[in-house]
Amino acid sequence: MIEPQTSAVHYLPIATSLIAVGFVAALVSRCRLRGWPPYLTWWALGVVCYGSGTIIESIITLEGNSITLNRWWYLAGAILGAWPLATGSVYLVLRRRTANRLTVLSAIPVLVAAVAVAIGPMDPSQLEAHRPTGAVIGWQWIRVLTPFINAYAALFLVGGAVWSCHRFWGVPGQRSRTLGTALIAVGGILPGIGGSMAKAGTVEALYVAELVGLILIWAGYAACIRAPGSWSSGLR
Secondary structure: OEOOOOOHHHHHHHHHHHHHHHHHHHHHHHHHHHOOOHHHHHHHHHHHHHHHHHHHHHHHHHHOOOHHHHHHHHHHHHHOOOHHHHHHHHHHHOOHHHHHHHHHHHHHHHHHHHHHHHHOOEOHHHOEOOOOOHHHEOOOHHHHHHHHHHHHHHHHHHHHHHHHHHHHOOOOOOHHHHHHHHHHHHHHHHHHHHHHHHHOOOHHHHHHHHHHHHHHHHHHHHHHHHOOOOOOHHHO
16 A cells, blocks of 8 residues: 655545535525425535545545545545536526436436446555545546546536626626626636546645635535525526
């Protein structure tokens, strides 16, 4: 097992996990008030997956890594970390029938990758003592498929937020939503950048990006729901 030195940055996922718990609680509360609309439900599921990944990172930092922990970290973070959030954005900006079709189609590679990670071989020689890494994945084609899943997620999570920001720009009474969707766009792209750096071996960049990204997404969401009127109706 590779044993790099642990630094303060490795403890950031603990803070990210606590923020994720609070964000999930806020989303579930909003879901209950709104009758569980698909976009909010998917966002809540997305933050659960996001937080699950950072909780596993926290355990790895505090207790040490293992094949099982690294396997579930890759599943929760690399594969499921952004896709449910993006699916929520699909339901927010597109018509229900189109969103249903896109969700089914995009779920196919996600499920294939998830099952492959769950049952596939791992390379213990690549395991790091206190840092998760994708290098332990035995079937390397999974690491080739993952960027396509995350590109789809970025297209709708970040792209949807940018498009929403453009729609609200200059509309009277929508300054809050303009700012909020801009924050969501920036927050959505940061974990992707961090993930690319983690794939190159700098997992610490991912920890910073996850924390800042989630804070920005929650701040953007809070700004959007403070604005008058229905968020989804304002996009159609």
